[in-house]
Every structure is written in C-alpha cells, then in structure tokens.
Amino acid sequence: MTDVIDGNAVAAEIREGVAGCVDVLAGEGVYPGLATVLMSDDPASETYVSMKQRDCEEVGIDGIHVEVDSDAPASELYGTIDGLNDDDAVSGVLVQLPLPDHVDEREVVRRIDPAKDVDAFHPENVGRLVAGDSRFKPCTPHGIQRLLAAAAVDPEGKEAVVVGRSDIVGKPIANLLFGRGEGGNATTTVCHSRTADLAEHTRRADVVVAAAGVPEFITGDMLTAGTVVVDVGINRVERDGESTLVGDVEYDSAAEKASAITPVPGGVGPMTRAMLLYNTVKAAGLEAGVDVPLP
Template sequence: MSAKIIDGRKVADETMSIIKEDVENWVKAGNRRPFLKVVQVGTDPASSTYIGAKTRACKKVGIDTDTKHLPDTVSAKELKATIRSFNKDDSIDGLLVQLPLPSHLSSHDVIESIDHRKDVDGFHPMNVGRLTVDQPTFRSCTPAGIFELFKYYSIPVKSKHAVVVGASNIVGSPMAIMLSRENASGKATTTICHKFTRDLTSHTISADILVVAAGQPELIKPEMVKEGAVVIDVGINRIADETSEKGYKLVGDCDFEGLKKKVSWITPVPGGVGPMTVAMLMKNTLLAAKKSIYPDE
C-alpha cells in the first residue's frame, strides 16, 4: 500500500480564496473590513515566524491586522490591562495572544482575560465549554483545520475508532472533543493518549484515524499503526541536518517515510496541518466580524 498524501497547502489555498471572496462581499455590503489584533510578548523567533504567517494570511484575504509588541518583562497586570483595552475597542473583531508566554505569566489566566466574543483562537473556557456541549462556538483552529481536510478528501469519521496522541488544550483535547461530537461532523469512538499512557502501541494499533500532536519527533513508527489507517501528523520539530543550509530539517511526530508505505492517508510535515490552522484563524476572524457566533451579545 502507498498512502495518499493530504495536501494541506492546496486545501488552505482554496479555503483562503473562499474567505477572501466572503470578506469582499462583506465589505461591499457596507461593512468595514474585519480586524485582527495580535499581542506578542517578547521576541521569541518561532512566535515571530508564526505571527508573520498570520499577517501574510490576513493580507491575502483582505483582513486588517496589527501586532502589539510587549517586552518579555511585562507584568500579568499590565498585560491583562492591555487585553482589556482591546476587549473594549469595537474596531477590533478578533484578538489573540501569541503563545507560548514567558514563564512568569499564566497562559490560562491571560486567555481567560480575552473577551470570548473576540477569542478567534478558540481557547477561552467559554468557547471550549460550548464546544463540549455541541453549541456554536469559535473552534480551536488546528482541530477545525483537520476537519476541513477530512471533508475535502471525503475521509469518513463517523463510527471510526479515532486515537489522539497528545492532550494539550490547544490541539489534543479539543480534537478529541470534536471527533466525538455530532455537530463537528465527528461521532467517532475516541481515545485520547498522553505522556502517562502505558503501552502506547496497544492504543495506536487499533486506530482507524490517528491524530498525533505529542511534540516528539518521529514518535509513531510503522509497527504502531494498523494497515490502512488515516494518520494526521500535527507535530513540527526541528532536528539537526548537516545536509541542509539551515543546519536542520522539519519533521513531524510520525515516521513519514515508514508510515506512507502502510497507511491509506497521511499528512506531510511541513505542508499538512499547519497551513489549515492559519486558514481557520482567518475564518474565525470573519465570523467574529459578522458576529456569527455570539449575535446577541
């Protein structure tokens, strides 16, 4: 068996084209352009790279954006005061704080200070709670992007056994919730694994759909996956590579070369899930501008 490659770049490009058209129609109807405000604390290079990708995506679809840069010494009180000022600014539709934050700041505390109606990352407890009970909400961008890939490639989820490796609040936990929920086009039988899971292979080997977001390079080997499974690799890790000009290469949490000979579908790294995450952020920002999630607030 040779796996079919799930091309996230292709799907993201098509999704962004649809969003761009929707934005232009929204503006033509007499509305102002959607506006995304990003807050960056410190100068972490990876965070700057991610923000750059989001900024380019905004420009591509016609969404206005701006980044507020704060020093990594900013206090929790100062940061939350900044966020509250953006909460009150009616010209701002979407608001996100780029993670991770410096160690002296609590990401849970900071995220909770964001107005849930502007939480286009889908991390606020209000939005996560609504997700768990199948109510309309801003869905976390990476899981939402994965479901768009399932839809585009007609990969069925209902009644399948889905296994999620990684239990983060950003990817693993919301992914498991969405996989088991009818309104998210899920309704799979779902198992969630994490660093305390014993005998990981005993769980992954039974998966029809395997979503891996563990942050561990090439954790999943061919012998851990059954023939014909669908593998979604969310991980993106830098490992040393002397043959590369940069001195490193990007790999996922799965052994791509080994798995593609055994599974039915697989996402590459890079070029799989990542582009879809950014596309879903654009979609959420437009929804925030339209007040499609919380129309009466």
C-alpha cells in the same frame, strides 16, 4: 497508493472563501480586524506573528499588531488586551504564546473577550465546544477536520486514536471526532504519556491523530494497513549536520501503511493559519449580525 493530504491546497481554498466573506461584510459596512499581540523576543514567535499578519493582508482582513516589552509587568499586557476588547475595529484577538514566565497564561486567556477569542481557548468557548454548541472551533482541530473531509475520510463509526492530551489540540480534536454532526461520530480514544502499550491502541485505529510533541514518535509498525494518519507535530531536529523539520510520525514507515497521511511541513500547519482567518470573519459576522457564507 498512499494519498498525501495537501494542506497547502486545502488552506488556499479556505483563504479564497474567507476573502469572499470579507467582500460580503464590506458590502454591509463591516471590516473585520485581527489583533495580534506579541510579548516575546523569540524569533520563532516573531515569525509566526508576521505570517499571520501577512495572511490577513492577503484576504483583506485588517491586521492590527501590538508589541509589549517582554520585561514589562503583566498588568501592561492585561491592559493591552482590555483595550483591544473594547476596540470596535478589532474582531479577533490573538496573544502569541509562549509568554514570559512572570505572566500567567491562564489569566491572559481568560482576559480575552470570548466573542473575540478566535483561538477558542477561553473557558467559555471550551465549554461551548464540549457542550456541542461551539462559537468557534480551535484552529488546529478544525483544520484537521477539514483535511479529513478533503480526503473524503468520514470519521463516523470509525475508531479514532488521538495521541496527546493538550488543551490546544488533543482534547478539542477528541471532542470534535466523537461529537455529533458532520466530521464526528467516531469512537475516540485519547492516549498520552501514561498510556500503557500505545501501539495496541494505534494498531486498532482507522484514524490516528499524532499530537504528542515528540519527534517521529509514531512509526509504521504501530499502524495497521489502511490507517489515515494526521501528523500535527512540528519538530526541528539535527540530521546529518543540518536542521530539518519532522513531525510526530516517522513519515516513510508510516506512509507504507497509511491509506492517507499529512506531510510535515505542508499538512496541518497551513490549515491552522487558514482557520484563524475563518474564525476572524465569523467573529465579525456574529458581532455585526451579518450572515457570511463561511467556506
């Protein structure tokens, strides 16, 4: 039987733990706040931000939302970020991506105070992660680690293959999987669009993390029986005249081979949002010098 790893259930446990952290901080007179910044008219981005604000409300984190006109000069966004960096009521700052073409995303990432960078995209936080001394772990890769732990999958000594080399998922999850400590110590291979014979690598893997951004790219014949499959992809496709969500893994054929697999939706996605809340209360505790019982 294939174990379907329930991201909704694991995320709910983490959110409950985060709510406990909020109570501990409140007892010390500290009230964590997450600022979301939206500079887009994209309906999907608006939905993502509203979901994050709702998550904050559910666990007791103060939600601060700022909108910048998508036609405004980049300097207006930079000034907004500077103001949030200086605001003591803000523990974490998240700028929703993508941004308009006239805004340099790299400059935006560098503009956020590393101590408030709850996405963990700032070069300082990336460097700390690579050095094995992370302040924050990026939300999706950390969520993947927590899903593996919930499924009693210990990567230590195993062959892990990451398909995709993005700065947001592929690179950081590779670092976490081969890094020292709990949830790491795997022998990790990173594959990408230039990899020759991808299936040769995935069939060797004990754990496959699919983060290529290509719908149903990984199929069951590319896996060995007993592989653990983590599907990061969220792709909207038309099927039989209807729009539906699929991952980077062809679920039915992969589930026939996998010992455990994450579904889409309901797998990695809820964990990304839960770990954002986790990073926000961690940031508040670090700033205030309060030791919070992180879940």
